[in-house]
Amino acid sequence: AASTIIAIDGPAASGKGTLARRLARHYDFAYLDTGSLYRAVGQAVLAAGGSPADEAAALAAAEALDVNRIDEMAIRSREAGEAASVVAAMPKVRAAILHFQRDFAANPPGGKAGAVLDGRDIGTVVCPDARAKLFVTASPEVRAHRRWLELKGSGSAASEAQIVDDIRDRDRRDAERTASPMKPAEDAYLLDTSNLSIEAAFGAAVAIIDKAM
Numbered sequence: 001a002a003s004t005i006i007a008i009d010g011p012a013a014s015g016k017g018t019l020a021r022r023l024a025r026h027y028d029f030a031y032l033d034t035g036s037l038y039r040a041v042g043q044a045v046l047a048a049g050g051s052p053a054d055e056a057a058a059l060a061a062a063e064a065l066d067v068n069r070i071d072e073m074a075i076r077s078r079e080a081g082e083a084a085s086v087v088a089a090m091p092k093v094r095a096a097i098l099h100f101q102r103d104f105a106a107n108p109p110g111g112k113a114g115a116v117l118d119g120r121d122i123g124t125v126v127c128p129d130a131r132a133k134l135f136v137t138a139s140p141e142v143r144a145h146r147r148w149l150e151l152k153g154s155g156s157a158a159s160e161a162q163i164v165d166d167i168r169d170r171d172r173r174d175a176e177r178t179a180s181p182m183k184p185a186e187d188a189y190l191l192d193t194s195n196l197s198i199e200a201a202f203g204a205a206v207a208i209i210d211k212a213m
């Protein structure tokens, strides 16, 4: 039987990752955080002492990417997030990891019946035929506060004001690039989590997705 695909897109720190992970558990589907792929490419370039803006270096890192060897700690830093959004604007880098994402969605690991993918362009480009699509948003201030709590927990000294700036920069880069810009698919449901608990956002998402199943 064909894999059932759920696409979760949205801006940085919108809560889409937490939501997508819970949805995958709820439906017993495989889960892929596609942002981690771009972060790993950006981080690999930084770790080699290169610049994320160097397209040849970014493409080489994307082609050499081994998804089983992603350093989950290193890719969560502010620097890796910034580098990710720089390499993610390069069409060749996107093309290099598109096949992996589509293959994961069509043939979910572990023999699962479906897959949940989260990112920026899952509903528009990677899996336009997904069974259900959500575009998860929250105000920049709410997102910055969530990211700040997260980073503080991992020992980062960045101020909340710096993180608001990071988030606005990243939103702009992600929405204004010509290669697969971040935007809701026409058939995506918009879910604003600014005033929702994780529990409430999850309940709203399940109600939407169950109708599409």
Ligand code: C5P
Pocket (backbone or CB within 6 Å): 011, 012, 013, 034, 035, 036, 038, 039, 081, 084, 085, 086, 088, 089, 118, 119, 120, 121, 122, 170, 174
């Ligand atoms: O979701 P996360 O914040 O981890 O993503 C890091 C960066 O990777 C984003 O800012 C975006 O530039 C890029 N990205 C993307 N397409 C995706 C997922 C992430 O361009 N599907």
